[in-house]
Amino acid sequence: MSFFPNVPEIKYEGRSSKNPFSYKHYNPQEVVLGKTMEEHLRLAVAYWHTFNANGTDPFGAGTAVRSWDSLSPLDRSKARVEANFELLVKLGVPFYAFHDADVAPEGATLAETNKNIDVIVAKLKEFQQATGKKLLWNTANLFTNPRYVHGASTSNNAEVFAYSAATIKKMLEVGKELGAENYVFWGGREGYESLLNTDMGLELDNLARMLHMAVDYAKEIGFGAQFLIEPKPKEPTKHQYDFDAATALQFLQKYGLKDYFKLNIEANHATLAGHTFEHELRVARLNGALGSIDANQGDYLLGWDTDEFPFDLYSTTLAMYEILKNDGGIGKGGVNFDAKVRRTSFEDEDLFFAHIAGIDAYAHGLKAAAKLIEERVLDGVIEERYSSYSSGIGADIVAGKASLKSLEQYVLTQQQPIVNRSNRLEQLRAALNEVIFSV
Ligand code: XLS
Numbered sequence: 092m093s094f095f096p097n098v099p100e101i102k103y104e105g106r107s108s109k110n111p112f113s114y115k116h117y118n119p120q121e122v123v124l125g126k127t128m129e130e131h132l133r134l135a136v137a138y139w140h141t142f143n144a145n146g147t148d149p150f151g152a153g154t155a156v157r158s159w160d161s162l163s164p165l166d167r168s169k170a171r172v173e174a175n176f177e178l179l180v181k182l183g184v185p186f187y188a189f190h191d192a193d194v195a196p197e198g199a200t201l202a203e204t205n206k207n208i209d210v211i212v213a214k215l216k217e218f219q220q221a222t223g224k225k226l227l228w229n230t231a232n233l234f235t236n237p238r239y240v241h242g243a244s245t246s247n248n249a250e251v252f253a254y255s256a257a258t259i260k261k262m263l264e265v266g267k268e269l270g271a272e273n274y275v276f277w278g279g280r281e282g283y284e285s286l287l288n289t290d291m292g293l294e295l296d297n298l299a300r301m302l303h304m305a306v307d308y309a310k311e312i313g314f315g316a317q318f319l320i321e322p323k324p325k326e327p328t329k330h331q332y333d334f335d336a337a338t339a340l341q342f343l344q345k346y347g348l349k350d351y352f353k354l355n356i357e358a359n360h361a362t363l364a365g366h367t368f369e370h371e372l373r374v375a376r377l378n379g380a381l382g383s384i385d386a387n388q389g390d391y392l393l394g395w396d397t398d399e400f401p402f403d404l405y406s407t408t409l410a411m412y413e414i415l416k417n418d419g420g421i422g423k424g425g426v427n428f429d430a431k432v433r434r435t436s437f438e439d440e441d442l443f444f445a446h447i448a449g450i451d452a453y454a455h456g457l458k459a460a461a462k463l464i465e466e467r468v469l470d471g472v473i474e475e476r477y478s479s480y481s482s483g484i485g486a487d488i489v490a491g492k493a494s495l496k497s498l499e500q501y502v503l504t505q506q507q508p509i510v511n512r513s514n515r516l517e518q519l520r521a522a523l524n525e526v527i528f529s530v
């Protein structure tokens with residue numbers, strides 16, 4: 092049976108195609124800078140937005156009606172598995188990602204929940220084998236259930252810490268069973284509402300304790316996935332501990348976790364933190380911690396996590412630029428569309444149009460970023476801009492041969508006043524436009 096009978100397999104047809112069910116830029120086998128687009132992007136569908144979200148917002152009920160809605164909880168979960176693989180196959184997307192709560196109904200007890208998970212995991216495995224699709228990452232939802240009202244690993248209630256640990260344990264086992272390439276830790280409720288009643292030191296120590304337990308257990312069971320921390324500054328919690336890439340890296344460093352984790356950088360979380368997406372990717376990359384990305388886009392006029400499908404070519408170009416510059420590219424990670432259709436786009440076909448738009452925006456960004464690199468559009472400017480460090484006093488500074496005394500001496504012997512040169516930023520922005528429009 093088909094869940095999307097009106098949708099054909101989506102193929103690359105190029106820019107001139109008028110077929111809305113086609114890729115204009117994503118040509119999986121096209122080689123860009125020595126790798127195929129498929130290898131560069133490692134695209135993934137996010138289960139929660141695509142199969143669970145129905146358009147509910149704080150002021151209104153869901154608008155999307157899916158064919159599985161009327162089924163009983165476990166049958167609904169089974170139907171979603173089938174729909175997931177049909178969508179992956181039709182889109183030609185190799186990976187998917189999920190939380191425990193997305194794929195199986197929660198039971199009255201942990202044992203009951205785990206039993207439901209086992210039923211669905213067996214079905215996911217069967218479909219993975221039949222289709223060749225893979226799990227980019229899985230994770231535990233430690234934020235929806237009311238037990239997490241005060242946090243999970245950072246709850247003031249040790250019973251909740253224990254429950255979270257048991258849930259993570261199960262999801263590590265699931266990750267192993269399904270061959271997940273990564274495992275994500277996102278702490279939506281790991282933070283505080285007010286410092287007045289918060290023992291921040293204990294909460295952070297406990298968060299680190301939990302992550303160390305997870306590292307140890309993964310080793311114990313031989314689960315070799317790459318571990319990822321996903322920074323976000325706020326929402327749902329007012330202040331989240333993994334605020335941004337720099338904060339998360341400082342935490343990992345302090346608690347001796349740096350060698351075991353990389354970062355999953357999400358575009359909308361970057362903008363919520365007051366950064367650009369490329370800033371967060373750059374910080375991660377420079378620290379050897381760029382692990383994976385959650386591809387979406389926020390709305391600069393709205394101060395919350397709108398998780399829109401990405402269409403801003405400037406952002407996808409600069410994001411792909413950071414990924415191409417990263418040692419090993421996206422590595423074991425991927426481009427996961429942690430994005431949902433708008434409440435007004437409630438028909439089943441919209442799930443496909445949304446992914447096509449996002450995938451083409453990333454494919455276009457990849458081509459533009461490759462051209463920026465090949466033509467040294469930015470590298471050339473940067474090299475020239477910092478050229479004062481390749482000879483003379485600049486070379487001494489970089490080589491560690493200078494001191495405050497030697498530099499004072501240098502300045503005192505200079506006859507000419509300091510001359511600075513223009514940045515020519517507007518010229519560079521025009522050059523960027525030309526590259527984006529030309530590919
Ligand atoms: C929410 C987060 C979440 C993580 C996985 O804002 O993006 O979906 O990616 O728990």
Ligand code: CA
Nearest residue numbers: 321357385429
């Ligand atoms: Ca995310």
Ligand code: CA
Nearest residue numbers: 357359396398
């Ligand atoms: Ca988000």
